[in-house]
Amino acid sequence: VTSAGPSPVLRLWPDAGPVPDVAALVAAEARPAPPDRPWVVVTMVTSLDGATAVDGVSGPLGGAADQAVFSALRAVADVVVAGAGTVRAEGYGPPRTPAARRSERLARGQTEAPRIAVVTRSLDLDWSAPLFTDAHPGAGPLVLTCTDADATGRARAGEVAEVIAAGAAEVDLAAALRELRARGSTVVLAEGGPRLNGALLAADLVDEWCLTVAPALVGGGSSRAVVGPEQVRHLRLDRVLEGDGALLLRYLRRG
Numbered sequence: 001v002t003s004a005g006p007s008p009v010l011r012l013w014p015d016a017g018p019v020p021d022v023a024a025l026v027a028a029e030a031r032p033a034p035p036d037r038p039w040v041v042v043t044m045v046t047s048l049d050g051a052t053a054v055d056g057v058s059g060p061l062g063g064a065a066d067q068a069v070f071s072a073l074r075a076v077a078d079v080v081v082a083g084a085g086t087v088r089a090e091g092y093g094p095p096r097t098p099a100a101r102r103s104e105r106l107a108r109g110q111t112e113a114p115r116i117a118v119v120t121r122s123l124d125l126d127w128s129a130p131l132f133t134d135a136h137p138g139a140g141p142l143v144l145t146c147t148d149a150d151a152t153g154r155a156r157a158g159e160v161a162e163v164i165a166a167g168a169a170e171v172d173l174a175a176a177l178r179e180l181r182a183r184g185s186t187v188v189l190a191e192g193g194p195r196l197n198g199a200l201l202a203a204d205l206v207d208e209w210c211l212t213v214a215p216a217l218v219g220g221g222s223s224r225a226v227v228g229p230e231q232v233r234h235l236r237l238d239r240v241l242e243g244d245g246a247l248l249l250r251y252l253r254r255g
């Protein structure tokens with residue numbers, strides 16, 4: 001007998017049981033913004049041996065359960081933040097919201113889809129790509145850059161995106177997040193990659209770490225989920241889901 005549709009997602013911890021609606025579970029989780037910046041969720045998928053990419057992209061690591069949690073996190077985010085390296089490698093398009101989630105977002109006072117915010121100093125991005133030209137109405141793209149970035153590039157970015165320059169030689173992520181909060185954002189979903197994660201960790205801006213451990217061994221030389229200076233931050237486990245053999249872990253800032 002073959003069953004229709006994806007395998008069920010189960011909650012393993014703190015209590016065990018089926019999760020009939022992953023989006024509802026994720027939406028019900030508390031994400032209280034500090035007064036001066038949004039709550040920051042980082043989401044990553046790795047293999048069992050810590051690989052973050054296969055052939056330079058993360059897609060082969062994610063299964064149906066990872067996609068369900070990823071989509072659920074996007075559905076609660078005001079802004080999706082991504083490093084320019086990830087945008088270039090993954091050919092990012094504008095975030096879309098499934099029809100079923102749009103009314104929930106509007107009821108929460110959010111835009112129908114989250115805004116994308118690309119972190120870049122080089123401004124080496126394809127400004128004619130749909131990411132910048134085909135945003136969801138009311139959810140135009142942002143570019144988070146720094147004041148040392150090339151002025152011509154900043155002007156070009158400003159033609160297709162709202163540009164926030166925070167910091168001099170590199171983006172001051174705390175200051176950029178303050179700007180997002182000033183624009184009404186209370187939940188930011190940071191989608192990597194590892195070097196952006198390193199900058200977030202260095203600035204102690206990670207409130208929530210959502211890690212999918214994919215049931216695969218990969219080898220190779222892809223980065224760990226965080227690349228940057230050594231920083232030890234102890235987190236606390238909030239919940240564990242399982243789907244298709246993947247573990248979907250939610251860790252929170254302690255204290």
Ligand SMILES: NC(=O)c1ccc[n+]([C@@H]2O[C@H](COP(=O)([O-])OP(=O)(O)OC[C@H]3O[C@@H](n4cnc5c(N)ncnc54)[C@H](OP(=O)(O)O)[C@@H]3O)[C@@H](O)[C@H]2O)c1
Pocket residue numbers: 043044045046051052053056057058061082083084085086087089090119120121122123124146169170171172173191192193194195196197199223227
């Ligand atoms: N497994 C997963 O869940 C996952 C998730 C995301 C990405 N990935 C993979 O990770 C790889 C890309 O990651 P990556 O670490 O190379 O790149 P990344 O973190 O996505 O982007 C790094 C770039 O972001 C900009 N940036 C980040 N922090 C900055 C700061 N504080 N100030 C100024 N600019 C800053 C710079 O852009 P400029 O170079 O434009 O100045 C930098 O080169 C890809 O292979 C992708 O598939 C995997």
